[in-house]
Amino acid sequence: MIHVNTKVNGDDVEFLCDPRETLLDALRDKLGLTGAKEGCGTGDCGACSVTMDGRLVCSCLVLGAEADGKEIDTVEGMAEGENLHILQEKFIEHAALQCGICTPGILVATKNLLEKHPEPTETQVRYWLAGNLCRCTGYDKIIRAVMETAADLRKAS
Structure with missing residues (x-):
């Protein structure tokens, strides 16, 4: 051991x-x-x-x-106590999750993307998440949730 x-x-x-x-x-x-x-x-x-x-x-x-x-x-x-991370909130708001198998990995990957590239283009988001497969939602809702999160984080800073 x-x-x-x-x-x-x-x-x-x-x-x-x-x-x-x-x-x-x-x-x-x-x-x-x-x-x-x-x-x-x-x-x-x-x-x-x-x-x-x-x-x-x-x-x-x-x-x-x-x-x-x-x-x-x-x-x-990601969450701080009872407060969800803004990214988690946006995933819920945009119905960007269904069965939940891929969601944790996508959330971690997206948070990492936004920390490194706070103003990503849609192409960058799609490229960054290319290693995360989802069989339920399709990717449109996920991409919209990420893009809106990025915009909201920029407004808040």
């Missing part, structure tokens, strides 16, 4: 994991953070997206041991 010290959603955490255990499994099974989903297990669907030291990663492709000394952000860290 490997002893891992990391920061998840701003909190210092430690856990033991098998050397072959993925970060996705460690988050879900060791830390109880079940927002990230395993959709494919091969990094093709984006349902397990989290950020590691500010970089978007598929947690099914990262070993849990690789989280040692890193900062991990998951969908659970």
Whole structure:
């Protein structure tokens, strides 16, 4: 077993994991953070997206041991207490979610996009989210929610 010290959603955490255990499994099974989903297990669907030291990663492709000394952000860290993140609110407002399997990964990816590119074009949003597959909503509502969030964040700053 490997002893891992990391920061998840701003909190210092430690856990033991098998050397072959993925970060996705460690988050879900060791830390109880079940927002990230395993959709494919091969990094093709984006349902397990989290950020590691500010970089978007598929947690099914990262070993849990690789989280040692890193900062991990998951969908659970987006809301502040009872207050949803504006992006989460816009997804609800635009009905940009249905079954919920892809939604956490898309939210994490989009938050990462807006942190790096606060004024994205629709083309940039579509490109950034190309690694996140959704079988229920189609992408129009998702793109509209992201574009409106970006506009609202610009107005607020």
